[in-house]
Amino acid sequence: MMSKRVTLADVAREAEVSLMTVSRAVNNKDGISEATRQRIQSIADRLGYRPSLVARSLVTDRTSTIGLVVIDNANPFFSEVARGVEHAAYDASYSVFLCNTEEDTQREQDVLRSLEEQRVAGVILCSSRLEEDALHDVLKNYPAVVLVNRILGSKEHGTVSIDDQYGAQLVIEHLLRRGHRAIGFLAGPERSYSGQQRAKGYRMTLESAGISPTPDQIRHCLPIVESGREVARELLSARPELTALFCYNDLSAVGALHACAQLGRRVPDDIAIVGFDDIPLAALVTPSLTTCHAPMYEMGQEATCLLIERINGCLEECAHISFQPELVIRESAP
Amino acid sequence: MMSKRVTLADVAREAEVSLMTVSRAVNNKDGISEATRQRIQSIADRLGYRPSLVARSLVTDRTSTIGLVVIDNANPFFSEVARGVEHAAYDASYSVFLCNTEEDTQREQDVLRSLEEQRVAGVILCSSRLEEDALHDVLKNYPAVVLVNRILGSKEHGTVSIDDQYGAQLVIEHLLRRGHRAIGFLAGPERSYSGQQRAKGYRMTLESAGISPTPDQIRHCLPIVESGREVARELLSARPELTALFCYNDLSAVGALHACAQLGRRVPDDIAIVGFDDIPLAALVTPSLTTCHAPMYEMGQEATCLLIERINGCLEECAHISFQPELVIRESAP
DNA sequence: CTGTTAGCGCTTTCAC
DNA sequence: GTGAAAGCGCTAACAG
Numbered sequence: 001m002m003s004k005r006v007t008l009a010d011v012a013r014e015a016e017v018s019l020m021t022v023s024r025a026v027n028n029k030d031g032i033s034e035a036t037r038q039r040i041q042s043i044a045d046r047l048g049y050r051p052s053l054v055a056r057s058l059v060t061d062r063t064s065t066i067g068l069v070v071i072d073n074a075n076p077f078f079s080e081v082a083r084g085v086e087h088a089a090y091d092a093s094y095s096v097f098l099c100n101t102e103e104d105t106q107r108e109q110d111v112l113r114s115l116e117e118q119r120v121a122g123v124i125l126c127s128s129r130l131e132e133d134a135l136h137d138v139l140k141n142y143p144a145v146v147l148v149n150r151i152l153g154s155k156e157h158g159t160v161s162i163d164d165q166y167g168a169q170l171v172i173e174h175l176l177r178r179g180h181r182a183i184g185f186l187a188g189p190e191r192s193y194s195g196q197q198r199a200k201g202y203r204m205t206l207e208s209a210g211i212s213p214t215p216d217q218i219r220h221c222l223p224i225v226e227s228g229r230e231v232a233r234e235l236l237s238a239r240p241e242l243t244a245l246f247c248y249n250d251l252s253a254v255g256a257l258h259a260c261a262q263l264g265r266r267v268p269d270d271i272a273i274v275g276f277d278d279i280p281l282a283a284l285v286t287p288s289l290t291t292c293h294a295p296m297y298e299m300g301q302e303a304t305c306l307l308i309e310r311i312n313g314c315l316e317e318c319a320h321i322s323f324q325p326e327l328v329i330r331e332s333a334p
Numbered sequence: 335m336m337s338k339r340v341t342l343a344d345v346a347r348e349a350e351v352s353l354m355t356v357s358r359a360v361n362n363k364d365g366i367s368e369a370t371r372q373r374i375q376s377i378a379d380r381l382g383y384r385p386s387l388v389a390r391s392l393v394t395d396r397t398s399t400i401g402l403v404v405i406d407n408a409n410p411f412f413s414e415v416a417r418g419v420e421h422a423a424y425d426a427s428y429s430v431f432l433c434n435t436e437e438d439t440q441r442e443q444d445v446l447r448s449l450e451e452q453r454v455a456g457v458i459l460c461s462s463r464l465e466e467d468a469l470h471d472v473l474k475n476y477p478a479v480v481l482v483n484r485i486l487g488s489k490e491h492g493t494v495s496i497d498d499q500y501g502a503q504l505v506i507e508h509l510l511r512r513g514h515r516a517i518g519f520l521a522g523p524e525r526s527y528s529g530q531q532r533a534k535g536y537r538m539t540l541e542s543a544g545i546s547p548t549p550d551q552i553r554h555c556l557p558i559v560e561s562g563r564e565v566a567r568e569l570l571s572a573r574p575e576l577t578a579l580f581c582y583n584d585l586s587a588v589g590a591l592h593a594c595a596q597l598g599r600r601v602p603d604d605i606a607i608v609g610f611d612d613i614p615l616a617a618l619v620t621p622s623l624t625t626c627h628a629p630m631y632e633m634g635q636e637a638t639c640l641l642i643e644r645i646n647g648c649l650e651e652c653a654h655i656s657f658q659p660e661l662v663i664r665e666s667a668p
Numbered sequence: 669c670t671g672t673t674a675g676c677g678c679t680t681t682c683a684c
Numbered sequence: 685g686t687g688a689a690a691g692c693g694c695t696a697a698c699a700g
Contacts, residue, residue: 008677008678019677032686052451052677056678076408086432087434284615361695390693392692
C-alpha cells in the first residue's frame, strides 16, 4: 500500500545537491538562488516528498501540536469549543490532539501525561476536575497552558472563562423580577469550578433579595440530560413548593423539562426552568429554554490564540480572558 | 515555568548505568534484573522522566498517533463517532489528532497532508467529499486507512458504514405502509456518499411500489438545521401536495420541522417528517423525530479497532464492517 | 544481564 | 550560495 518514504536525502540525490540545499529550498529559507529553489521544489513535488515533523521536532525541540482536553466531546458545549480550537489551530498550522476525561480524574492525569510524552507545544485544559495541587503538578511540565472554565490562585497559566457568577446573577435577577422566590438549583458536578461559581452567584443574588436558600434546594448533578432529569425529579418531589429551577447547563435543564412533564408540572406556568450555555438544543426543545449564552466557539478560538502566544513566549498580555454571559429569554422562563 | 526536560541520559548518569539499561528498565523489556529495574524506575520517577515519543518514533519509524478527519466536530453525529474513536484509541494507547474539513475539499486534502507530515500511524476518514481519484491520491501514502461512511471501488482500505440504502428502504416502506405516496427527499450534500446511497434506497423502494419520484421532489441540502429549514421550505412551497418528507439526517429534519411550522403545516397530521442517525436531539424535539438509528459510538470504536489491526499488519479479516440501521418510530411519522 | 555502536530524518553551525 | 559535520533522544543489533 505504501512504499518507502521519501526523505531529504532522496531529493538531494535526485537533484544532485546537498541535503542542506534541499532543506533550505523546501523551507523557503534564504541563502539559495531562486533558480535552484524552484528546481529542487519541483523535484521534491515529483517525488512526493513530505517533511517529517517528527524528525524536525526532535532537532528543534518544538512540535507543532497542541493538546485539547475536555470532559466529553459529545457534549455540545465541548464539541463547539473544540471546533473553535481546531479552526484557530488549523489557521496557525498546529495539529490538535483531542482527549476526553469522562469526568475521571485519573484519566485526566493519564491523558495529560501522554500529551506530555507527545511533547505537545501546549495544552488547553477545559473544566479540569483536579484539585489545585494535583493540577499544578501535572501542568508544571508543560511549556504553555491555557485553562478553560477554571481559574487558579496562581496566575501562571492563561485562562479563558465566562463570568459564571455574573451569569447566575443575571438568571436569578430575572427570576426574582418575575416574582419567583423559591428557586431551586441543580449545581452541576461537585468538582466543577463553574458550578461552584454559579452557586456563589445564585446564593449572593438571592441573599441580596433577602432570601436564604436552604441547602436542600441545591443539588449536584452531572452535566447530562439523564442526570438532570433524575435529580430534578428528586428535588421537585422533595420541594414541591419551588416555582423555578436554575440548572447547571442546558443539558441538565432539558432533563429538568422532562422531570416536570413526568411530574405533571407545566413549564413555564407551574414552574420556570433556566439553563446555561445556550447550546443549539436550547432553542430547539419545547418549550424552548431560557438560558445564559456562552460564546463557546470564540472561547475555543481565544484559548488557542492565547496558547500560541504563550508558546511563542508572550506570557504577559491578556493572559486572562473573561467572557460576559448574556441572558437569552425564551419560553421556559419568559 | 518549565525546566529542561529529563532524558534517558540524565537518568543513566544518576543511576550510574548505561543508557540502554535505563531504556530497558522504563520500557519493561527483559534482559535486566528485577532489582536494577526497580532501582532505575524509582530514579526515573524521582527525576520526573517522561519518554519522548518523538525521539522514539524517529527511530522506530512508527508513531502512536492516529488522525481522525470529520466534516464538523460540532455535528452530533461526528462528535459521537469521535467519542468512540477517542475511547478505543485511549484503550490502545494511541493519541488522536482531530481535524475538521468543514465540507471543503481543499481543506480535506490539507489536513490529510498535514497528518501525513505528522507521520500518523493511520487515519480514520469520515464522510470524505473527495472524488475517487483525488481520494486515492491522498490516501496512497498512508500506512493504514479506515473510511467511515464511504465505500470505494478498490477494497484496499478498511471501511465502516451503515447500510444507507437499506435504511432509506426502511423509512420509505414505513411511510408507504402509512399510506404516503407523495414523499419528498432532502438528499444531503451532493458529494455525500451516504446521501447518494440513501437516494438509491429511496428511489428503488418507491419504484417497487409503482411510484416514480420526480426530480424536483428531491433536493440537496447541507446536513445542518438551517439548510434543512430553508430547503424544506422551498420544496414544500413548490410541491405542496407532498405528505411526507424523508430528510438526509436528523439536523436537516429538525430544520424541516421548523419549515412546516412556518408554513402552517402540522406534523405529523398534515405531513410526516423522518430523519436519519438518531442523534440525542431526535428524541428531544417536539414532535419527536422518527428516524433511522445509526450506532455512531460503536462505529467510531470499530473504525479504530479496525485501523489498529491494519496498523499492526492484519489487513484481511473483517476489513469491511456494515452496521444495520434500525427504524425508530416517534411522533413525527408514527 | 549490561554496554557499545550506529543511525532514524532533520536543522544548526560553521566552513568554503 | 552551498556543503560537511554534529547531534536532537531514543532503540535495534550486536558484543561482552
